[in-house]
Amino acid sequence: MLIYAFDRTLDGVLAAVFDAYSLRQRPDALIGEGEPLPLFCDESHRVATTEEKARRVWKGLEKHLSHEAMRMLAVSFLSEDRELDTPLFHYIYKVFEAKRSLERNFADPDVLFVTNTARRVMHERLRMMQFIRFQKAQDGTYLGVVHPDHSVLPLIIDHFRDRFQDQPWLIYDARRQYGYYFDQREVTRVTFEDTASLPFDLRTGQLAEELLSENDQLFQRLWRTYFKAICIKERMNPKKQLNDMPRRYWAYMTEKQ
Amino acid sequence: MLTERTIEKLRILAESAKYDVSCSSSGTVRKGKAGMVGNTVGGVGICHSFADDGRCISLLKVMLTNYCKYDCAYCVNRRTNDIRRATLSVSELEEITMEFYRRNYIEGLFLSSGVVRTPDYTMERLVAIVRDLRTVHRFNGYIHLKSIPGASRELLAEAGRWADRMSVNIEIPREESLKLLAPEKDHQSVFQPMALIQQGVLENKEDRRRLRHAPRFVPAGQSTQMIVGATGDSDRDILRMSSALYQQPTLRRVYYSGYISVNTYDPRLPVLKQPPLVRENRLYQADWLMRFYQFRADELVDDLHTNLDLDVDPKLAWALRHPEAFPVDINRADYERILRVPGIGVKSATLIVNSRRFARLTSYHLKKMGVVMKKAKYFITCGELSASYANPIVGVNEMHPERLRPLLVSEAQRKRAALEQQMTLDFGNNEGVTTTDGTDKTD
Numbered sequence: 075m076l077i078y079a080f081d082r083t084l085d086g087v088l089a090a091v092f093d094a095y096s097l098r099q100r101p102d103a104l105i106g107e108g109e110p111l112p113l114f115c116d117e118s119h120r121v122a123t124t125e126e127k128a129r130r131v132w133k134g135l136e137k138h139l140s141h142e143a144m145r146m147l148a149v150s151f152l153s154e155d156r157e158l159d160t161p162l163f164h165y166i167y168k169v170f171e172a173k174r175s176l177e178r179n180f181a182d183p184d185v186l187f188v189t190n191t192a193r194r195v196m197h198e199r200l201r202m203m204q205f206i207r208f209q210k211a212q213d214g215t216y217l218g219v220v221h222p223d224h225s226v227l228p229l230i231i232d233h234f235r236d237r238f239q240d241q242p243w244l245i246y247d248a249r250r251q252y253g254y255y256f257d258q259r260e261v262t263r264v265t266f267e268d269t270a271s272l273p274f275d276l277r278t279g280q281l282a283e284e285l286l287s288e289n290d291q292l293f294q295r296l297w298r299t300y301f302k303a304i305c306i307k308e309r310m311n312p313k314k315q316l317n318d319m320p321r322r323y324w325a326y327m328t329e330k331q
Numbered sequence: 332m333l334t335e336r337t338i339e340k341l342r343i344l345a346e347s348a349k350y351d352v353s354c355s356s357s358g359t360v361r362k363g364k365a366g367m368v369g370n371t372v373g374g375v376g377i378c379h380s381f382a383d384d385g386r387c388i389s390l391l392k393v394m395l396t397n398y399c400k401y402d403c404a405y406c407v408n409r410r411t412n413d414i415r416r417a418t419l420s421v422s423e424l425e426e427i428t429m430e431f432y433r434r435n436y437i438e439g440l441f442l443s444s445g446v447v448r449t450p451d452y453t454m455e456r457l458v459a460i461v462r463d464l465r466t467v468h469r470f471n472g473y474i475h476l477k478s479i480p481g482a483s484r485e486l487l488a489e490a491g492r493w494a495d496r497m498s499v500n501i502e503i504p505r506e507e508s509l510k511l512l513a514p515e516k517d518h519q520s521v522f523q524p525m526a527l528i529q530q531g532v533l534e535n536k537e538d539r540r541r542l543r544h545a546p547r548f549v550p551a552g553q554s555t556q557m558i559v560g561a562t563g564d565s566d567r568d569i570l571r572m573s574s575a576l577y578q579q580p581t582l583r584r585v586y587y588s589g590y591i592s593v594n595t596y597d598p599r600l601p602v603l604k605q606p607p608l609v610r611e612n613r614l615y616q617a618d619w620l621m622r623f624y625q626f627r628a629d630e631l632v633d634d635l636h637t638n639l640d641l642d643v644d645p646k647l648a649w650a651l652r653h654p655e656a657f658p659v660d661i662n663r664a665d666y667e668r669i670l671r672v673p674g675i676g677v678k679s680a681t682l683i684v685n686s687r688r689f690a691r692l693t694s695y696h697l698k699k700m701g702v703v704m705k706k707a708k709y710f711i712t713c714g715e716l717s718a719s720y721a722n723p724i725v726g727v728n729e730m731h732p733e734r735l736r737p738l739l740v741s742e743a744q745r746k747r748a749a750l751e752q753q754m755t756l757d758f759g760n761n762e763g764v765t766t767t768d769g770t771d772k773t774d
Contacts, residue, residue: 179689180682181696203372204379208434216433236363237370237472241433292333293430299338303345304392305382308591308606314385318378328436329380 075114076101080121080159084151085128087159091166092127093119100167104159131166138169143177150192153224161187198222199229205319206234206245207328209280209294210287211273216243219279219326227254231261248276248326279326294328301329333426341427343417347397347408348443350593351500351556352586354378356389356438356473358551359495369432369439369472371495371551376473377438390441390475391431395419395457399445403513404600405502405561407593408445421460429468439473439495440464450481458486461493473551480520484527491531496551496583499524504572508562512599521555528553529581552583559614560607561590561600566639567632570617574628577621587614609751613639620646623677624670641748642740647673650710651732658726661697661713662687673739674707709735 078093078101080086087104094101101119103112111118135144147166150158161184168176168184180186201222208216216238220227227247231254234243239258246253252265266272274281324330360373378387394408396418402410419427424442431437442460446453457476464470476494478487491497499521503509506518528549535548555576557569573585589611592603617639620626624646631645632638640648650657650673659668661683669680682700686692693714698704709727727735 176689178685180686180700181690181692183699186699200377204377206435210434218435233372238368238433239363240366240368289333292338293427293434296333296338296341296427297431297434297436299342300345300391300393301380301382301388303342304349304386304388305384306349306386306591307384309384309386309589309608311385312383315381315383318385318387319381327380328434 075103075112075116077111077115077118078104078121078163079107079109079118080104081123082106082159083123084148085125086121086123087151087163087166088128088131089123090121090163091131091170093121094167095170101163104163106156106159135166135169138175139177140175143175146177146189146192149195149229150188152226152229153191153195155191155224158188158191195224195226195229198224199226201323202226202230203233205323205327206230207279207326208243209328210290211281211285212287214242214287216241217246217274217279217281218243219246219248219274219276221248221322221326223322225250227252231256235261246274248279277325278331280331298329333423337419337423337427340417340419340423341393343415344394344397344419345392347414347445348392348394348441350407350588350591351392351441351443351477352386352588353441353475353498353554353556353584354387354389354392355554355584356475358583359473361471361550364471367469367471368429369470371439371471371473379435379437389438390473391428391437391439392441393419393424395424395442395444395453395460396447397445398447400448401446401513401515403502403516404594404597405512405558405590409594412594421456421463424460425463425468428464429470432470432472439475441475441477443477444479446479450479451483451486454479454482454486454490458490458493461490465493475551478524478528480516480524482524487524487527488531491528491549492546494549496554497528497549498554498556499528500556501572502556502558503562504557504564504568505562508564512562525553525555525579525582529579532581549581552581554584554586555582556586556588558590559587559611560603565632565637566610566614566617567628567634567637569614570621570628570632573618574621585618587611587618605751607751609641609748610639613641613645617645625667641751642745643736644673646671647706647739650727651736654727654732657710657728658712658724659710661692661711672707672710674703674705674710706739709739
């Protein structure tokens, strides 16, 4: 069995494809650098990631795949799923091997796996658009804290920039410790150096009370009241509620706090 | 300025509005504009929350007032009902909408109102709010406006300029039943505003062909709602009405609302211990089949089957009534025929027709693609499931529908349906009524 070790970046996967073709090899699996080799491993190779290799492979892919499929590849990598590496590698490898585009061949397990992973990430992107809750701070900034399974913030900033273009906002990923700040002109990626001095609670997303704008509490109460009032008791269906709004998102949602 | 009193008013008015089921924020894509707040995403829309009853909360669904001069038997806000009444002021409603929207609680506003004084008086106030939101608050999000039956043409025309979607509820599919429950209303009062809105949309389309920047008129079209189980109307009446409505170019959605006994004292209404949720669910499934699966209403319900089968979904029911349409060859058949296989939805049907150009599909592939093989295997042939002599398939034709049916009904499903049928009380004086399984039940 032939194993490639790479640096766990998307560029790394692309560079691995480059190496495989230049060495005329076909590795069976990809593992992260420093991970122990699996049993029955005969040979391994360490992929040296360079921008040049990645760029050339990406450019080559553009010749064979549609715009949509290219996006799916990039999106699937945001899942941060370790199981994705090998199927993603094989998918790209096969694209260059096949005579025709195979992006719609869902009978191929690698294509199906990458497509399904991308679909899962896009689903969580939608969930973020649904469930982010902003609180208004005294300086007029709207703060929303989330804890997504996949690293989906890069996929949602366009939506929020388009929608809330006249209000400054900060969307923060509590799991990965980074966020995006919009100053009514452009979006910048931000991280806080010292997590102890954060103005909000990482587990609930609640902004410190002295920083909250004057009647934000009132609107939060109004929203909770509305949330309770709109429910029809004769139709109680907690199973469907959990299905559409899984409990892992509740901690950051105003109506469930 | 908002106060404690506002919270109480919002509670009362949300409780009055909640029986209107429409909630979607779909049907129109509008990008953000400089100097305005909000956009609409189109596609499936965005649901911002899900209430404890599992229904989605997309729009702020609220009434301006729940005082009403009408006395419709099925409505919680009827004049003779002893409930708490309230009216939100225009500025309160606008402020709540804007602040909720900016916090990403909602996708927009769904505004309706009880009828006070005259329809025009009420409609005028609704239009004023919507106009204010668009011009003063620069709100660019979704607005769904209920149009008040009997409001004048001019008011509807103005409302349509500001709203994304407008709706008038039919409530009861047969006019005789409607007259019985709401003597002050008839179907004419519903269809007239519908026709006016449609005319506005079509004229606007014509205008926009010549002037690209002409303001749009009700871009997300219309929707309507029918109550299920408040009268003896059968599923055939309901689905025929829906099917006729979907022929209209501007009608996008018909909603079905399982009747909840809100006015138990009224002898004209059935007393239901629980709302007919299974029946409502079957109607939605039938609605989906008409909109996305190319079924016609008369394929789902006919003179023999006036009500949908509660035990099995309408697609499976159709398949069991039509074994001659099967088996379908997954590797050869048209997309339309694959769509008709129970256990295969739009998503897997699309995957199938794309993938079979590359490889001969087997049941392993189908399973991986998300086909419910437990159901589908009786209705298809594919790679290894072929009708060869050595390896005969056991499908709907070999087993016969009546023997296959019990295999496909789960015990839990059957129990739920049976429980709901027991709850159905007969309408003694209303002829032509059959309970869902065709027998009379008086318990």
